[in-house]
């Protein structure tokens with residue numbers, strides 16, 4: 118017997134069977150998946166009401182693993198939005214490919230910290246390989262490196278941070294050392310339809326939101342290349358692959374080479390659209406993107422990797438590492454991959470393994486086909502709705518559709534009735550001042566049958582308005 122304290126609670130947890138609990142979690146998960154197809158895509162009012170079971174004070178006493186799971190499965194599972202079914206079109210959320218989900222289960226048990234090689238050689242190895250595969254499949258310049266973060270919001274922030282430091286460096290100013298207060302002026306250029314996370318990133322980085330040059334866009338949200346102001350080495354230019362409403366792409370072939378020759382720094386926000394470059398038939402959309410300096414994308418959208426999976430790519434390894442570098446006497450860097458050098462995080466889960474498993478499970482051809490099929494399903498959706506008299510406001514170049522039914526009022530009513538019906542789920546937006554129904558096709562799970570069923574429900578409801 119030890120004279121030191123033994124916690125009875127921890128002792129009990131140590132002695133309980135983890136393998137029984139894992140088995141139980143496994144059964145609950147299978148049960149969830151088995152019931153998915155018969156469910157309303159958005160949870161019922163009663164399931165949402167039942168969530169009040171979670172409104173309790175934290176008990177002094179512990180609770181078994183099984184009890185924890187029971188609460189989650191009995192009350193949590195029915196209240197989920199079934200994003201992993203084939204009929205969720207609300208936001209670009211992707212799905213979970215089986216190879217990624219199952220490998221995540223296994224690697225969750227590993228619980229590796231991927232900050233440094235010395236903390237997890239396997240996480241470092243797989244991350245290094247995943248970086249190479251991504252650079253290859255997205256056809257990025259061979260010197261490109263990748264940082265694995267939680268989403269595009271962070272990936273954009275890191276890309277623009279590197280860009281900011283790069284531009285100040287061009288101007289002979291060391292912003293890492295001397296800070297922003299005495300810094301020279303730089304020119305920040307965005308498209309009028311830039312995603313709001315770009316504005317957030319700029320504000321986090323101390324670059325402000327009001328002093329930007331906003332380049333006008335066409336009716337699809339694409340920057341007008343001939344409206345681009347003068348570019349030089351004091352310019353930070355932010356472009357977009359995949360407009361959040363229309364799915365359109367800025368004309369990289371008309372902008373990027375010129376901007377690069379002028380000495381500007383270019384970042385491309387390609388949260389879901391960058392994957393066009395991994396698809397033979399859609400690669401024309403991203404032509405010219407290879408001249409950029411950094412790119413950000415999500416694994417958890419088009420590639421159908423589980424959350425959370427954002428990736429920042431940079432062709433300036435040293436500049437990125439300088440921007441993210443941290444030191445401490447206890448930090449042990451190696452001559453292997455130390456992943457924290459590429460991201461704003463230090464400790465984090467080994468999320469690159471999810472991307473690796475997805476790529477490995479799909480193969481090069483699978484990625485190509487996934488991206489193309491998402492596009493084709495969006496085109497089919499558009500055809501069905503158009504034939505029935507609804508208006509499609511955008512060119513369906515990728516996976517996005519904007520649909521309108523006669524007036525703002527009818528369109529908004531249609532959206533809320535479709536949401537209630539439960540066959541599918543989608544949201545609304547404003548496009549050029551008009552109310553639109555916004556449809557994103559982003560899951561491998563979606564079949565043409567799902568699209569047909571969903572379109573028929575939308576058309577049926579429209580006719581009742």
Ligand SMILES: *Cc1c(COP(=O)(O)O)cnc(C)c1O
Pocket residue numbers: 209267268269270271312314359360361386387388389415427
């Ligand atoms: C989704 C999205 C983002 C933000 O990505 P998160 O992964 O949600 O942080 C940024 N830009 C565009 C174009 C997006 O579609």
